Amino acid sequence: MALPRCVWLLGLVTLSLQVGRGMGGCQDLGLCCSGRDFSCVSKGWKPDRSYGTCYCDQACTSALDCCHDYQHACPAEPCVVSEWSHWSGCAEPCRVAVRMRIREVLREARNGGKPCPPLQEFAGCAEYWDQYGQCRNSLVPALITTGGYGNARKKRDISSSSDVTGYCVEFQLTSLTAGCLHSSQPHTRWMQYLREGHRVCVECQPPALAAGHQHCSGDGEDDEEDRELSLQWQAVGNPKCRGGWRRVRRLDSCSCPTVHSFLFI
Numbered sequence: 001m002a003l004p005r006c007v008w009l010l011g012l013v014t015l016s017l018q019v020g021r022g023m024g025g026c027q028d029l030g031l032c033c034s035g036r037d038f039s040c041v042s043k044g045w046k047p048d049r050s051y052g053t054c055y056c057d058q059a060c061t062s063a064l065d066c067c068h069d070y071q072h073a074c075p076a077e078p079c080v081v082s083e084w085s086h087w088s089g090c091a092e093p094c095r096v097a098v099r100m101r102i103r104e105v106l107r108e109a110r111n112g113g114k115p116c117p118p119l120q121e122f123a124g125c126a127e128y129w130d131q132y133g134q135c136r137n138s139l140v141p142a143l144i145t146t147g148g149y150g151n152a153r154k155k156r157d158i159s160s161s162s163d164v165t166g167y168c169v170e171f172q173l174t175s176l177t178a179g180c181l182h183s184s185q186p187h188t189r190w191m192q193y194l195r196e197g198h199r200v201c202v203e204c205q206p207p208a209l210a211a212g213h214q215h216c217s218g219d220g221e222d223d224e225e226d227r228e229l230s231l232q233w234q235a236v237g238n239p240k241c242r243g244g245w246r247r248v249r250r251l252d253s254c255s256c257p258t259v260h261s262f263l264f265i
Helices: 005-021 147-152 178-182 189-193
Strands: 041-045 051-055 097-102 105-107 120-125 142-146 167-176 199-204 231-235 242-251 261-264
Touching: 147 261, 178 189, 199 242
Parallel strands: 142 231, 199 261
Antiparallel strands: 041 051, 097 120, 142 261, 167 199, 167 242, 231 242
């Protein structure tokens, strides 16, 4: 027997209300979860227009099983950080060191938003004063040139009564700039043979002795007790060729190969 038309319409309305209540989704349940969280689940329509179990976690976008309102209920929010702090002082005075500045996280990234950027930044620095006054010569770069320069060097007058003599210092190169490799002029070609890790000999001849001292400027003589101290050097003739080295020992005379033998200026 056919149902009365009014009963049929009432059933259709009831079914429609049940389906409407079954839309579910993320917003109705207040769900927004990070990562892959199988407990962050609802039931409703999905973006592919299918109906059933759906998720409100961050991984649902790649798994293609998000609820229909995930993007609206859980919008991606990027990490928010503060402004940079002021730069700190150098980590150590009287040597090449680093300084630092920081920033803080004000709000973590949510729902797959852009992650937080680095919270620390470092930069090189050098302070020429400490609590005792002006630093010793560890920060003064040693000016060096090829050993062949000594053959034509004009000697300063040294009195016959002076006991000043030359000496040699052996260093190990710890760093150098790319400008050393691009020295193509005849008077700077010797710089192309410099390599990190190599040991070099640098001769201190009497004409280069620092005024009032028994050693050459930048030779690390004042810092001999600190073998790990990084000293600075600068190649004469090419301002783009410079670097760092560590003092190994002092010798009476140099015995390095010609391409690794230099002079203090």
